[in-house]
Amino acid sequence: MDLTALAFFVPACFALNMAPGPNNLLSLGNATRYGFSRAVAAGVGRLLAFMLMIMLTSAGLAAVLHTSAWLFNAIKIGGALYLFWLAWQLWRAPAGSNEPVSEPAAGLAGLARQEFLVAAGNPKAILIFTAFLPQFIDPAQPVSAQFAVLGALFLVLEVVAIAAYAWMGVHLRRWFSAPRGRRIFNRASAGLLAGAGVGLLLSRRGA
Known part of the structure; x- marks a missing residue:
């Protein structure tokens, strides 16, 4: 693979990984409530x-999403409804005491499943892979091998993004340790998740 293409791919890809979105917001919130290690471990579901x-x-399934309005809308609506449900749960979450939370209400498997469902419920992610990764593919070389390398790099950079947002969440926990501050953070996060759900509902296949 052309090293010049990789030199352009890595920073552009990392910008996508670090962009605020539902999954990164989950890592932030999980770290705030449950700690850095659990938030990072839960990110396995997203990966x-x-x-x-x-x-x-x-495998070319993204072309189906481009052409099938029914399939795209079904995934989109399901993902948006799940984001609304998460926002409602977070809005109603008790602020708790000043003591740091040591054990999550949901187990690690539940947190990882939450990350997986939020990522899987967004068909735009497949379309991003379709529109973004091929720009760095050299058609004169084996495409599958190049796609594997770029996909692996994307996942590695996603791990860095998960850790970065979890680190920020740990510091937010210190800043919002009081019940009032935690309630403000929970409700602000709920509003952002709900906004992401609205954005998902308004998204179009060709966007």
Whole structure:
């Protein structure tokens, strides 16, 4: 693979990984409530969803999403409803005491499943892989191998993004340790998740 293409791919890809979105917001919130290590470990669910999306995109299923309005809208609506449900749960979450939370209400498997469902419920992610990754593919070289390398790099950078947002969440926990501050943070996060759900509902296949 052309090293020049990789030199352009890595910073552009990392910008996508670091962009604020529902999954990064989950890492932020999970770290605020449950700690850095659990938030990072829960990100495995997101990585699994993205890995499946990369495989599906490589297999050409993304073309189906481009052409099938029914399938795209079904995934989109399901993902938006799940984001609204998460926002409602976060809005109603008790602020708690000043003591740091040591154990999550949901187990690690539940947090990872939450990350997976949020990522999998966004069909735009597959379309991003379709529109973004191919720009760095050299058609004169084996495409599958190049796609595997770019997909692996994307996942590695996603791990960095998960850790970065979890680190920010740990510091937010210190800043919002009082019940009032935690309530403000929970409701602000709920509003952002709900906004992401609205944005998902308004999204179009060709966007």
